[in-house]
Amino acid sequence: MSAFAGVDVGTTTAKGVAIDERGDVLATAEGGYELSVPRPGWTEQDPDDWWAATAAVIDELRMGAGPLTGIGLAGQMHGLVALDRDERPLRPAILWNDQRTAAECAESEALVGRERLIELTGNRALPGFTAPKLLWMRRNEPELFARIEHVLLPKDYVRLRLCGERATDVADASGTLLLDVARRGWSEEVLDALAIPSAWLPDLHESPALVGRSADGAAVAAGAGDQAAAALGVGADRPGPLSVALGTSGVVLAAQERFAADAEARLHSFCHAVPATWQTMGVMLSAAGSLRWLRDAIAPKVAYERLLAEAAAWPPATEGLLFLPYLAGERTPHADPAARGAFAGLALRHDRGALVRAVLEGVAFGLADSLDLLRELGVEPSLGRVSGGGARSAEWLRIVASVLELPLERVVVEEGAALGAALLGGVAAGVWPGVTAAVAAAVKPGARIEPVPEWIEPYREARERYRALYPALKTAG
Numbered sequence: 495m496s497a498f499a500g501v502d503v504g505t506t507t508a509k510g511v512a513i514d515e516r517g518d519v520l521a522t523a524e525g526g527y528e529l530s531v532p533r534p535g536w537t538e539q540d541p542d543d544w545w546a547a548t549a550a551v552i553d554e555l556r557m558g559a560g561p562l563t564g565i566g567l568a569g570q571m572h573g574l575v576a577l578d579r580d581e582r583p584l585r586p587a588i589l590w591n592d593q594r595t596a597a598e599c600a601e602s603e604a605l606v607g608r609e610r611l612i613e614l615t616g617n618r619a620l621p622g623f624t625a626p627k628l629l630w631m632r633r634n635e636p637e638l639f640a641r642i643e644h645v646l647l648p649k650d651y652v653r654l655r656l657c658g659e660r661a662t663d664v665a666d667a668s669g670t671l672l673l674d675v676a677r678r679g680w681s682e683e684v685l686d687a688l689a690i691p692s693a694w695l696p697d698l699h700e701s702p703a704l705v706g707r708s709a710d711g712a713a714v715a716a717g718a719g720d721q722a723a724a725a726l727g728v729g730a731d732r733p734g735p736l737s738v739a740l741g742t743s744g745v746v747l748a749a750q751e752r753f754a755a756d757a758e759a760r761l762h763s764f765c766h767a768v769p770a771t772w773q774t775m776g777v778m779l780s781a782a783g784s785l786r787w788l789r790d791a792i793a794p795k796v797a798y799e800r801l802l803a804e805a806a807a808w809p810p811a812t813e814g815l816l817f818l819p820y821l822a823g824e825r826t827p828h829a830d831p832a833a834r835g836a837f838a839g840l841a842l843r844h845d846r847g848a849l850v851r852a853v854l855e856g857v858a859f860g861l862a863d864s865l866d867l868l869r870e871l872g873v874e875p876s877l878g879r880v881s882g883g884g885a886r887s888a889e890w891l892r893i894v895a896s897v898l899e900l901p902l903e904r905v906v907v908e909e910g911a912a913l914g915a916a917l918l919g920g921v922a923a924g925v926w927p928g929v930t931a932a933v934a935a936a937v938k939p940g941a942r943i944e945p946v947p948e949w950i951e952p953y954r955e956a957r958e959r960y961r962a963l964y965p966a967l968k969t970a971g
Contacts (some may be wrong), residue, residue, distance in 0.1 A: 496563040496925050498712075499555045500718055502913030503569035503649045505529065505589065507743060510551035511909040512559035513916050515925055515934025519907055521558025522884045523551045530586060535593035538586035541575050544648060545655040552656075554707075564923030565708060566715040566915035568723035569649030571669040574627040577644040577651075581660075584737025587648060588627045590669075591743075591779060591822055593831050595626035598633070600747070602626055602671065602962050605687045614684060616668070616675040616755040621823075621831050624670035628690055645694045649717055657706035657714045660696040666697060666719035668764030674770070676753040676763055699769035702921035702929050715915075715922035718767040721745050721775060723914030728879035728905050729937040731768050731930055736865075736875035737775075738894065738902065744781025744857055748774050749871040760827045761867050766916065768929045774871060776826035776864020780835070781857045782884040784819045788853050792846060798887075802882030804847030805854055806889045810896070810949040811956040812848050814839040817856030818963055827863045828964060838963055848958040850899070851924070854890050855953070858897035859960045865898055877901045879939075881910030888943065896949040897957070904940035913937070 497520055501510040506529055512521040525547035530538045548567075556562060572590040577583060588594075599619035604613055612618060619626055624647070631639045634694065646835040647670070650662045667673045667680075672690065674681040678698075685692050699705055699716035706714045717723070721739065725747050730737035732749050739745040753772045755763040780787070789801060816838045823831035837852065868875075880902050884890055895902045907913045915933040926932040 495607050496923065497559040497561065497919070498524045498564035498919040498925065499552060499559070499562050499918070500566045500568065500912040500919055501548050501551055502723065502909070502911035502915060503548060503567065503652055504720065505570050508544065508551050509616050509909055509912050510555050511907065511912040511916055512555040512562065513913070513936060515935065517907065517938060521555045522909065523554035525550045537589040537592045539589060541583045541648070541651045544652050548652045560969045561710070562712045563925065564713040564715065564919035566917065566919030566922065567649040567653055567717035568666060568720050568911040568915040569647070571647065571650070571666055571719040572622045572624050573648040573720070574624050574637070575646040575648060575651045576631065576642050577646065578641050578687070579643045579645060579656060583611050584641055585635070590622045592627070592822060593621045595621045595630045596627035596831060598629035601629060602688060604836055606684055611684070612755055612757070614674050614681050616753065617865050618759040618829060619671060620825060620829060625688060625690065629688065642694060644696070646696060650696060653706070653714060653717070659706035661699055661705045662696045663699050663701045663715060663716035663718055663767070664765040665701055665722035666717070670721060670830070675763060676764055700769040702769070702918045704922040713919065713923040715918040717915055717918055720911045721747055722764070722767040722773060723918070724881050724910035725749065725773065726767055726914030726917055726929065726933055727907070727910035727937065728881050729933055729939070730879055731933045734876050736878040736900070738861065738878040738880045740782050740880060740890070741882035742781065742783040744778040746861050746868065747775045747869050748875065750774055750898070756867060756871065759852055760829060761864070767914065767970070773874070774868060776867055778819060778826060778860040778864070779824055780819045780821040782882060784821060784835070784853050784857055785850070785884070787821055788849060792849070799954055801846070801850045802887050802889050805851035808848050810952040812851045813841065813843065813854065814961050815844050815848055815852040816956065816963060818967070819851040819856045819860050826922045827867060831965065836963065836967060854893050855897070855956065856960065858894045859886040859957050861894060862897050862957060875900060877903055879903050879905060881905070881908070892944040892946055895943050896945040897953045899945055899950060901945070902943045906938040906940045940962045956964050
């Protein structure tokens with residue numbers, strides 16, 4: 495029986511899974527790397543750290559699963575990897591959560607026109623996206639900018655080292671702000687307006703396409719950005735199931751049969767990892783990252799399980815305590831890199847458990863903002879399929895289900911983005927005829943979490959107060 499692997503090149507860890515044709519897990523592995531913050535609001539990494547971690551992960555998967563027939567890659571989106579003529583990085587990669595490019599975002603929208611940019615790319619110019627980072631290099635590092643020969647996204651640099659091919663997929667390329675998302679091709683109009691040479695960009699493919707082979711002959715798929723791959727990993731390959739990711743960031747994603755951009759670009763509209771389909775998603779920048787921040791700040795040696803147990807002792811809406819999860823700015827629904835987090839409604843009765851519960855609820859309210867916008871576009875999900883580290887907490891899932899007023903469902907294999915990448919590797923290797931067949935064969939539903947009926951009304955009331963906080967803070971600022 496064939497074995498194939500997927501690796502998700504994340505923000506702090508490369509996670510890998512090897513599966514067989516039934517979707518049974520044969521091996522898992524992971525390897526970490528450092529995140530550099532050279533200045534406030536800046537985030538960078540050495541691309542060769544990704545490759546070293548990924549190579550070690552693939553070797554470990556081979557040891558556990560045997561020879562690999564196919565390999566798929568997923569990864570953090572938007573990061574800028576600028577290469578010289580020898581295909582070596584000119585500088586550390588600038589990551590998805592880097593906030594240095596506010597001026598370049600304004601410049602991009604002025605050069606293309608905001609409405610036209612949204613019409614073409616499905617998105618506004620946001621600091622995390624790739625194109626404004628190139629404009630930042632041109633302005634601030636002109637000598638390095640002049641030496642650029644190639645531009646890649648994070649997982650695509652790993653593929654270059656794995657099989658020698660400069661390529662990307664349309665799902666990941668959708669987050670560069672350089673793709674005509676409806677047409678699924680590079681936008682010459684945007685490239686010309688921003689004066690970015692098209693020769694720098696890699697060849698474009700659909701996610702399951704075979705683009706190369708590793709040294710030992712494994713088929714290497716084009717792959718996908720982490721959220722598109724995670725959607726496959728939970729079975730959101732088609733309209734109906736919603737992908738709800740509770741990772742460092744939080745994502746609510748719906749697969750769609752046509753390109754549908756939000757006119758105000760509060761949502762992201764990207765190509766999906768299934769050919770001829772699209773995805774629309776809301777993204778909050780600090781989901782499980784908010785819980786990690788709180789733990790590190792007030793209880794760095796306390797296990798998450800204990801903190802979550804303390805949170806469970808508090809009633810829904812935490813007796814009026816609210817948390818805004820805008821610790822690193824926000825995308826959906828505010829598109830505001832200057833947004834900041836806050837606790838409101840603190841009282842003497844509130845203890846550490848209350849703070850934790852408020853964080854869990856604040857993240858759930860942020861996810862609900864995204865779902866509201868998706869429903870405005872006509873999305874009516876049947877249920878949410880959950881992934882990410884936060885999905886391991888039954889209490890948090892009960893909160894999210896009750897706030898969204900939507901049943902949630904875990905899947906048997908938790909490595910969502912890595913599993914989705916593995917499915918793409920299997921399609922590239924010819925194990926399955928297409929992505930939908932791969933999802934049907936390998937993605938197995940797990941436990942179902944229903945909304946708690948008596949929590950719904952308290953959360954509706956708390957959400958109204960939550961939504962009033964951001965405008966009030968903006969006015970106060």
